[in-house]
Amino acid sequence: xxxxxxxxxxxxxxxxxxxxxxxxxxxxxxxxxxxxxxxxxxxxxxxxxxxxxxxxxxxxxxxxxxxxxxxxxxxxxxxxxxxxxxxxxxxxxxxxxxxxxxxxxxxxxxxxxxxxxxxxxxxxxxxxxxxxxxxxxxxxxxxxxxxxxxxxxxxxxxxxxxxxxxxxxxxxxxxxxxxxxxxxxxxxxxxxxxxxxxxxxxxxxxxxxxxxxxxxxxxxxxxxxxxxxxxxxxxxxxxxxxxxxxxxxxxxxxxxxxxxxxxxxxxxxxxxxxxxxxxxxxxxxxxxxxxxxxxxxxxxxxxxxxxxxxxxxxxxxxxxxxxxxxxxxxxxxxxxxxxxxxxxxxxxxxxxxxxxxxxxxxxxxxxxxxxxxxxxxxxxxxxxxxxxxxxxxxxxxxxxxxxxxxx
Numbered sequence: 001x002x003x004x005x006x007x008x009x010x011x012x013x014x015x016x017x018x019x020x021x022x023x024x025x026x027x028x029x030x031x032x033x034x035x036x037x038x039x040x041x042x043x044x045x046x047x048x049x050x051x052x053x054x055x056x057x058x059x060x061x062x063x064x065x066x067x068x069x070x071x072x073x074x075x076x077x078x079x080x081x082x083x084x085x086x087x088x089x090x091x092x093x094x095x096x097x098x099x100x101x102x103x104x105x106x107x108x109x110x111x112x113x114x115x116x117x118x119x120x121x122x123x124x125x126x127x128x129x130x131x132x133x134x135x136x137x138x139x140x141x142x143x144x145x146x147x148x149x150x151x152x153x154x155x156x157x158x159x160x161x162x163x164x165x166x167x168x169x170x171x172x173x174x175x176x177x178x179x180x181x182x183x184x185x186x187x188x189x190x191x192x193x194x195x196x197x198x199x200x201x202x203x204x205x206x207x208x209x210x211x212x213x214x215x216x217x218x219x220x221x222x223x224x225x226x227x228x229x230x231x232x233x234x235x236x237x238x239x240x241x242x243x244x245x246x247x248x249x250x251x252x253x254x255x256x257x258x259x260x261x262x263x264x265x266x267x268x269x270x271x272x273x274x275x276x277x278x279x280x281x282x283x284x285x286x287x288x289x290x291x292x293x294x295x296x297x298x299x300x301x302x303x304x305x306x307x308x309x310x311x312x313x314x315x316x317x318x319x320x321x322x323x324x325x326x327x328x329x330x331x332x333x334x335x336x337x338x339x340x341x342x343x344x345x346x347x348x349x350x351x352x353x354x355x356x357x358x359x360x361x362x363x364x365x366x367x368x369x370x371x372x373x374x375x376x377x378x379x380x381x382x383x384x385x386x387x388x389x390x391x392x393x394x395x396x397x398x399x400x401x402x403x404x405x406x407x
Contacts, residue, residue, distance in 0.1 A: 003029045008307030011068050013087050014054070014079035016281075018288065020047055022299035028307065031073065033064065054082055061086070065093035075306040077258075078280045084108055087279075095308065103253060107279040110163050110191045114276075120252020122245070122274045126194040129163075136160070136180045139192045159193045161276075171224075196273050198265035201235060202227070204282060204290065204298070205246050206259050206319070208305045209312075212246060214319040215239075216290055218282070219394070221331075225379075226397035228331030229289050230323050232390040238266055239322075245272050253277070259302045261286075285332055285382060292330035292358070292386055294320050329393045330386050333400040334379030335362055337370045342406035347383075351403065356387035356396055365406055380406070 004027045012019050015034040023030040024047070031048040032038065042049035050071075052064050068076065068090060075094060078087035088104020091097070106116050114124050126143060130136045136158075144155050160172045160183070173195075174180060202218040217239065219231035230236065242264070249255070249262060261282040263275035281287050287298035296318065304310050304318055320326075345364045351357060362381035383400065387393055 001025050001027060003027060005029070006309065008074040008303075008309040009072055010303045010307060011050075011073045011076040011090070012079055012303075013076050013083035013090075016079045016299075019077075019079050019281075019299040022297045023303065025297075026300045026303060028303055030303070031068070031071065033068070033076070054086055061089055062093070065090045069094055074308055077302055077306045081108075081278065081280060084279050099254070103255075104279065106253060107277065108163075110161060110276055114191075114274075117249070117252055117274050117277075120248060122248055122252060123272065124274050125196050128192050129189055130160070130192050131189045133180055133183070136174070136183070136192060137177055140174060140177060140180065143194050157195045159195060160187075161191045161193065162187065163189060163191055196265040196267070196275075198267040198271075198273065199235065200263065200265050200275065201231065202261060202263045202282060202286070203242060203246060204259065204261055204286060206301050206305045207250060207255050208257055208310065208315050210250060210256050212243065212250070213305060213315050214301070215243060215246060215322060216294075217242060218286055218289075219390075221394055221397040222401060224334070225336075225401060226331065226333045227284050227286065227289070228329055228385075228390070228393050228397060229286070229293050230326050230329060230390070232394060235266075236323060238270070238272075241266075241270065241272060245274070249274070249277060257305050257308075259298075259305060284334065285384075289330040289332060289384075292384070293326045293328060295325075295327060296320060328386055328388050329390050330358075330384070331393050331397050332382045332384045333397050335381055335383060335400075335405045336379050337365075337406040338404055339406065340370050341368050342370060343368055344407060345405065346407050347405060348403045351383065351400065351405075354385070354396065356385040356393065358384040358386045360384065362405060370406075 007028045009029040011031050011033050013033050015038050020032060031050055033050045033052050035053045036051050039051055076087045076090040078084045085104045085108050088101040092101040106112050111129050114127050118124055128139055140158050143158055147156050157173050157175045160174060200220055200223060204216045206213045216229055217231040217235060218227050218229050219235050220227050258279060260277055260279055262277035265273040290298045342365050345362055360383040385396060
């Protein structure tokens with residue numbers, strides 16, 4: 001597509017084919033900043049490219065910011081959790097705003113993030129850092145003591161999460177002190193949280209000039225397995241409350257622009273609890289689901305709100321009306337083999353023949369023995385669905401958990 005020199009010049013940090021294809025079809029100049037292995041593909045397909053390996057921020061970190069500044073780049077958009085802090089450091093230079101790097105650090109460190117949210121008047125559960133096994137045992141006991149558990153009562157679970165990994169990576173639910181002993185040394189330090197009983201959901205919000213331009217509510221059917229957009233009317237009825245929570249978040253973290261992906265719990269009495277917030281596209285192909293449901297490209301939306309040259313008219317014209325603007329409900333299910341030994345991929349007929357079935361990204365198994373799933377594990381591939389009825393979508397996604405795709 002023809003690029004407009006009067007609009008922003010965007011750097012995409014990390015490699016995502018979906019983001020690259022979206023940028024190629026958008027009216028802004030762009031460059032992909034990715035590790036060396038992406039170079040050959042970029043050359044073959046005429047993709048503007050700058051090599052950079054995203055190890056931990058170090059003495060050379062300013063080098064990439066200088067390179068992009070010399071090229072005339074206006075903003076860096078992080079595509080993955082590991083590039084969020086890099087985007088903050090680079091944008092601090094490009095936009096002459098040192099606070100942007102400090103803000104990115106808050107998005108990367110879950111303990112700092114929760115403290116900042118708490119200071120902003122946002123409700124969070126009880127949380128602490130753990131540096132060794134004894135810290136978890138103490139926290140587990142204290143949480144259950146606080147809940148006035150008596151001898152013989154089942155313990156309330158706690159959650160353990162990696163400080164700076166995306167989504168379900170490193171997320172464990174601990175239900176008894178015995179389980180604490182199974183955690184390898186390499187996972188410390190980590191964040192411990194009390195369990196929040198409630199309906200967990202995610203939000204994808206695009207922010208420009210400190211205001212929400214578009215807010216999507218993603219409904220989890222089973223965490224780590226399935227999600228769909230827009231949500232059911234039962235969850236959408238909280239939209240006003242959720243919007244207020246996101247506005248609080250924008251204020252607490254001083255977010256002026258960009259795309260955020262927070263997770264929340266809503267309890268039976270309608271109280272909202274903050275889980276965490278990411279400053280990058282969500283996992284589980286949620287951007288693709290949003291595009292399938294609404295018709296706009298979510299990667300282009302992110303490039304737009306990161307661009308300091310974007311105009312209010314452009315922003316208003318880009319985003320449809322929430323919920324009403326959707327053509328249907330789009331959902332996906334992450335397949336994980338239910339058997340310990342598998343030999344082939346076999347999509348169940350009832351899944352493939354269902355009117356909501358869209359397509360799948362499953363591949364034949366590389367090996368026959370299925371490794372034991374640690375924590376929430378990683379799915380083997382996604383199946384996509386699209387249809388009119390949110391309740392039918394929810395039940396269909398739930399039902400997939402009972403089926404075998406690898407036999």
